[in-house]
Amino acid sequence: xxVFDGTGxxxxxxxxxxxxxxRTLKNGxxxxxxxxxxxxxxxxxxxxxxxGSEFERHDDGQDTQDGELKAFDRLxxxxxxxxxxxxxxxxxxxxxxxxxxxxxxxxxGWKYLIVLTDEDLPTVWQWVQRLRPFVARNQRTxxxxxxxxxxxxxxxxxxxxxxxxxxxxxxxxxxxTIEDQTGSRWAWITNLDLTWDNCLDSRSGRLTEMED
Numbered sequence: 682x683x684v685f686d687g688t689g690x691x692x693x694x695x696x697x698x699x700x701x702x703x704r705t706l707k708n709g710x711x712x713x714x715x716x717x718x719x720x721x722x723x724x725x726x727x728x729x730x731x732x733g734s735e736f737e738r739h740d741d742g743q744d745t746q747d748g749e750l751k752a753f754d755r756l757x758x759x760x761x762x763x764x765x766x767x768x769x770x771x772x773x774x775x776x777x778x779x780x781x782x783x784x785x786x787x788x789x790g791w792k793y794l795i796v797l798t799d800e801d802l803p804t805v806w807q808w809v810q811r812l813r814p815f816v817a818r819n820q821r822t823x824x825x826x827x828x829x830x831x832x833x834x835x836x837x838x839x840x841x842x843x844x845x846x847x848x849x850x851x852x853x854x855x856x857x858t859i860e861d862q863t864g865s866r867w868a869w870i871t872n873l874d875l876t877w878d879n880c881l882d883s884r885s886g887r888l889t890e891m892e893d
Contacts (some may be wrong), residue, residue, distance in 0.1 A: 682718055682722070682769075682772055682794075683719060683721065683722055683723065683732060683759070683760065683769050683770070683771060683772065684720075684721050684723055684729075684772040684773065685720050685721075685753055685756065685771060685772070685773050686718070686719060686721075686769075686773070686774065687716055687717070687718045687719075687721070687737070687749040687752070687778070687866065688716070688717060688718075688725045689713070689714060689715075689716055689717075690715045690716070690717050690801065691714065691715055692712050692713060692714035692715075694710070694712065695713065696710075696713050699797055701713040701714070701715070702714055702715065702716065702737060702738070705795060713787060714735045715736060715737075716736070716749070717734050717735065717736045717737070717752075717753040718734065718735045718736075718737065718749055718753060718756050719731065719733075719734055720732040720733045720734070720756055720757075720760050723772065731772075732760055732763070732764070733756055733759050733760050733763065735752045735753075735755050735756035735759065736757070737749060737751075737752045738752075740860065744745070748781075749776060750776065750777070750781065750867045753782070753785075754781075754785060756783060757771075758789070760875050761789045761791075764847065768792075769789075769791045769792070769795060770791065770792040770793065770873070771786055771791055771792070771793040771794070771795070772793075772794055772797070773793070773795045774795075775795070775796045775797065775798045775800075775801050777793075777795050778796065778797050778798075778801040778870055779801075779802065780806050780845065780846045780848065782795065783845065783848045783850065783870075783872070786847065786872065787862045788849065792871070792873050793870075793871060793872055793873075794799070794853075794869050794871045794873060795869060795871070796807055796868070796869055797852060797867070797868040797870045798821045798869070799868075801839075801870075802845065802870065804844055804845065804883075805845050805852065805870065808840070808843045808844075809840045809843070809852050812840050812843070813838070813840060814837075816840055816841070816891055817841045818837075819838060819840065819841070819847055819875075819877075820836065820837065820838045821836070821877055821880055821881050822834065822835065822836040823835045823836075823838055823839075823881055831859055831860055832859070832860055832889045833857065833858070833859050834857070834858045834859075834864075835855070835856070835857050836855070836856045836857075837853060837854060837856070837880045837881055838853075838854045839851060839852065839853045839854070839875040840852045841875060846874075849872070850870050850871070850872060851870070851871050851872065851873070851874075852868060852869070852870055852871075853868070853869045853871060853875055853880060854866070855867045855868070856862055856866045857867075
């Protein structure tokens with residue numbers, strides 16, 4: 682699993698080189714900075730290892746700034762070149778939810794798991810709503826108890842075989858509630874095969890666990 686995400690490095694209140702990108706604050710002040718995109722290998726034990734970096738830059742030497750997604754195109758190809766035999770699953774936030782990322786992952790032979798907000802890809806969400814009555818069995822719920830006694834409820838739904846501009850994608854939705862607190866909800870778009878066995882982690886290590 683490799684997470685791609687942008688971050689800032691250094692910024693100034695004056696231009697110090699031709700490669701500076703700019704950002705204008707609400708008060709009209711201009712900042713000069715160097716954003717960079719990082720690719721990090723995420724290990725099962727929580728260790729994170731850097732695989733590569735790519736600075737955002739001026740597009741083709743012009744005044745236009747190319748942005749994080751164009752930097753992703755360059756960095757993803759570099760990672761593929763540096764680690765050609767590796768089976769990679771891209772992890773990314775909602776900025777990456779879209780046809781260009783899905784097509785690039787298909788070209789590179791990568792899997793992906795990308796955050797999908799309610800505002801992202803409205804056509805995909807429309808298909809989720811239409812198909813949900815026909816995939817009612819595609820859901821799983823776990824109840825378990827933490828060592829401190831808190832009761833946790835995890836529930837997920839998945840909708841598969843959605844056509845998004847020629848790409849076959851799946852949507853995984855997840856909800857977690859702790860005791861009587863308001864539940865938290867997430868969703869992802871993916872090309873991973875979603876099944877009852879892999880949508881939730883039901884491995885040992887919990888005090889109690891019950892299936893709905």
